[in-house]
Amino acid sequence: MKITSAEFVKSAVLRSKYPKERLPEIMLVGRxxxxxxxLINTLINRRGLAKTSSTPGKTQTLNFYRINGAFTFVDLPGFGYAKVPLEVKRHWKRMVNEYVECRKNIKGAILLLDVRRDPGDVERDLIGWLDTSGIPVVLVLTKTDKLSSNKLFARVSVIKKALEVEDILPFSSVTKAGRLELLQRVVELIKS
Ligand SMILES: Nc1nc2c(ncn2[C@@H]2O[C@H](COP(=O)(O)OP(=O)(O)OP(=O)(O)O)[C@@H](O)[C@H]2O)c(=O)[nH]1
Ligand SMILES: [Mg+2]
Known part of the structure; x- marks a missing residue:
């Protein structure tokens, strides 16, 4: 897939504020x-369209980005940041639950895991929940540029075993490794 256009549509928390258009949606989830x-910026080759930060908790709302006028990436706030108060965690759950339950045009999820971290119950629960919700998931290991190729190989295999999955895509927003493969997976999700 060639990216010809990418634009921010809007941010939303409540269902009533989601975009009226019903293009196929791909959601991004992870800590x-x-x-x-x-990852969104890397896929669309646009530094800074989706706001990033080295401080966890940058994204606080659902952010919708229309791509090629044909589908939408939905950037979700991250979860699992220990310093976040309980009330904010509950808010995250409500917001994401409502989105997954109400939005019929979700075609798939990209679930991101840091290649250096062992997946925990949160990730397992999330995979299970998306599965029961009928949302196909593409698993992606991010920040692979932080490891040597030997270490990367070992980590990929550890994470596959831990999650009991065969299919997981190494990715880096720094080197752009995995970009074309992931775009191809997005195409498949949209078509399905
Ligand atoms: N080395 C390296 N750093 C990365 C990569 N991807 C993201 N980062 C850095 O990690 C930090 C967090 O990136 P974000 O894209 O804002 O992460 P996020 O998942 O959207 O975070 P929240 O919005 O807080 O949930 C930033 O400092 C990025 O520059 C990568 O592939 N390699
Ligand atoms: Mg973010």
Whole structure:
């Protein structure tokens, strides 16, 4: 897929504020700071369209980006940031639950994991929940540029075992490794 246009549509928290248009949607999920917003920018080749930050918790709303006038990336706030108060965690759950339950045009999710972190119950729960919700998931390991190729190989295999999955895509927003493969997966999700 060639990216010909990418534009910010709007931010929303409540269902009543989601975009009226019903293009196929691909949601980005993962812990705070894992690189969701950076991944969007990398895929669309536009530094800074999705706001990123080295401080976890940058994205606080659902952010909709229309791509090629044909589909939408939905950048979600990250979860699992320990310093966030309980009330904010509940707010995250409500916001994301409502989105997944109400939005019928979700065609898939990209679930990001930091290649250096072992997946925990939160990630397992999330995979299970998306599965019960009928949302196909593409698993992506981010920040692979932080590891040597030997270490990367070992980590990919550890994470596959931990999650009992075969299919997981190494990715880096710094080197752009995995970009074309992931774009191809997005095409498949949209078509399905
Ligand atoms: N080395 C490296 N750094 C990355 C990569 N992707 C993201 N980062 C950095 O990680 C930090 C967080 O990136 P974001 O894209 O804002 O992460 P996010 O998942 O959107 O975070 P929240 O919005 O807080 O949930 C930033 O400092 C990015 O520059 C990557 O592939 N490699
Ligand atoms: Mg973000």
């Amino acid at each position: 705070s700071n894992v690189g969701k917003s950076s």
